Amino acid sequence: MTFVEKPAAASAGMDAESYRALMRHQAGAVTVIATGEPGARAGLTATAVASLSDNPPTILACIQRKSGAHDRIAQMKAFSVNVLASDQQAIAERFAGRGGSRGDARFAGLGWLNLTSGAPVLEGALASLDCELIDRHEFTTHSIFIGRVLDGRFRAEARPLLYFRGDFWDLGRR
Numbered sequence: 247m248t249f250v251e252k253p254a255a256a257s258a259g260m261d262a263e264s265y266r267a268l269m270r271h272q273a274g275a276v277t278v279i280a281t282g283e284p285g286a287r288a289g290l291t292a293t294a295v296a297s298l299s300d301n302p303p304t305i306l307a308c309i310q311r312k313s314g315a316h317d318r319i320a321q322m323k324a325f326s327v328n329v330l331a332s333d334q335q336a337i338a339e340r341f342a343g344r345g346g347s348r349g350d351a352r353f354a355g356l357g358w359l360n361l362t363s364g365a366p367v368l369e370g371a372l373a374s375l376d377c378e379l380i381d382r383h384e385f386t387t388h389s390i391f392i393g394r395v396l397d398g399r400f401r402a403e404a405r406p407l408l409y410f411r412g413d414f415w416d417l418g419r420r
């Protein structure tokens with residue numbers, strides 16, 4: 247069994263490629279972050295999402311500033327975080343831009359509803375958190391958006407979609 251496989255450049259300082267090689271080992275829940283109003287919606291697939299506090303209930307999401315959803319979230323001051331179920335890999339690929347669709351076209355053919363914030367919420371997600379944007383921190387290429395969770399829903403019987411070593415995984419059964 248190999249415990250240590252250091253990227254070549256690790257001892258001489260960390261370049262972006264070596265960093266990505268390390269982070270590929272952090273298995274993550276796959277989410278779709280969505281915002282905007284019908285006709286002007288935007289969304290992306292994201293794993294850089296974490297719970298921040300439970301009182302108040304807040305969540306953070308790290309989003310590339312060049313992403314189509316970035317400025318729409320800042321304008322609308324609302325977004326949803328939809329944690330995907332294992333049967334939603336095609337949605338993850340679509341919102342990662344793999345089919346070439348952008349903007350509102352990414353939302354076509356899927357069920358969306360509104361809860362409290364006005365942001366589009368994906369029907370059938372493993373869990374959805376409906377958020378009001380309450381703070382924002384910029385760091386180089388990304389912004390950290392902090393959302394206060396106003397509402398949410400979940401699908402009790404579903405399993406999560408995970409991302410690990412550059413591929414999608416199903417957790418399987420215990």
Ligand SMILES: Cc1cc2nc3c(=O)[nH]c(=O)nc-3n(C[C@H](O)[C@H](O)[C@H](O)COP(=O)(O)O)c2cc1C
Nearest residue numbers: 290291292293294308309310313314341342343409
């Ligand atoms: C599994 C996975 C996780 C991702 N996580 C993030 C993330 O946390 N933040 C981010 O800004 N982009 C993330 N991306 C990249 C965006 O989904 C992708 O760049 C998307 O096309 C951005 O939307 P745009 O085409 O409107 O720019 C991820 C992509 C994949 C496949």
